[in-house]
Amino acid sequence: MKRKLLTALTCSALLMGMAACSSNEKTASESKPKQEAKKPEPITTTSLIDEFKKAGLEAENATDLPQKEFGNMRKDGKRILVPALGQDNGGRLFEFSKKEDLEKAKKYYDDLSNSNPILFSHTYAKGNFLLQMNGDMKDEEFNKYKEVMDKTIK
Numbered sequence: 001m002k003r004k005l006l007t008a009l010t011c012s013a014l015l016m017g018m019a020a021c022s023s024n025e026k027t028a029s030e031s032k033p034k035q036e037a038k039k040p041e042p043i044t045t046t047s048l049i050d051e052f053k054k055a056g057l058e059a060e061n062a063t064d065l066p067q068k069e070f071g072n073m074r075k076d077g078k079r080i081l082v083p084a085l086g087q088d089n090g091g092r093l094f095e096f097s098k099k100e101d102l103e104k105a106k107k108y109y110d111d112l113s114n115s116n117p118i119l120f121s122h123t124y125a126k127g128n129f130l131l132q133m134n135g136d137m138k139d140e141e142f143n144k145y146k147e148v149m150d151k152t153i154k
Contacts, residue, residue, distance in 0.1 A: 043153055045078045045093045048129060051152045057144055058082040058090075065092060073101035075128070082137065091121070091133035102130050127153040 041047065045062075052059040058081075065077035075097045081090040096102040106125050109132050113120040120135035122142040126149045133142055 043127070043129075045076045045095050045129070048093060048149065048152060049078060049080060051148050052080075052145060055144065055148045057141075057148065058084055060090075065094075070094060070101070070105050073098075073105060082134070084141075085134050085136050089134045089136065091131065091137075094130040094132075096128050096130065099128070102128060106130055124149065126150060129153060 049059045049062050060081045060083060062078045062080050065079050069077055069092070073096065074094045076095040078093045079090065080093060081088065094102070094105060096105070102125055106123050109121055109123045113123075113135065122131075122133040122135060122137060122139075124131045124142070124146045126146075129149065131145060131149060133145065
């Protein structure tokens with residue numbers, strides 16, 4: 001009799017232990033949120049302009065650039081206005097598919113700036129993006145746009 005009682009108690013202890021372990025596994029897995037691989041949103045000229053605005057920078061009335069402005073080389077191009085620089089002044093934001101095309105466009109603006117002080121403009125390239133801004137913008141202000149690009153484009 002003692003043997004049957006001891007066997008029954010041992011079996012019930014094992015079953016209870018197994019049940020407790022399995023319920024712990026469930027609660028542990030239920031309490032952990034499933035970590036789905038979230039794909040970061042691709043950066044576009046539009047999303048970058050939005051980031052400029054979120055940072056308190058002027059980037060108004062974004063419009064598509066005409067094809068004649070690096071149309072065959074660029075993936076996308078937007079013109080933005082910076083009211084602080086005066087009416088119809090601002091800059092351009094380009095996205096390129098190829099690094100070589102971006103470098104050619106940057107060189108074009110840099111060469112133009114070096115050819116005549118009146119034609120000076122700020123340029124900054126990060127990733128596949130090129131920002132070109134009116135030369136009347138102060139360096140400190142242009143640096144704020146660069147900082148946003150550095151934070152946004154990895």
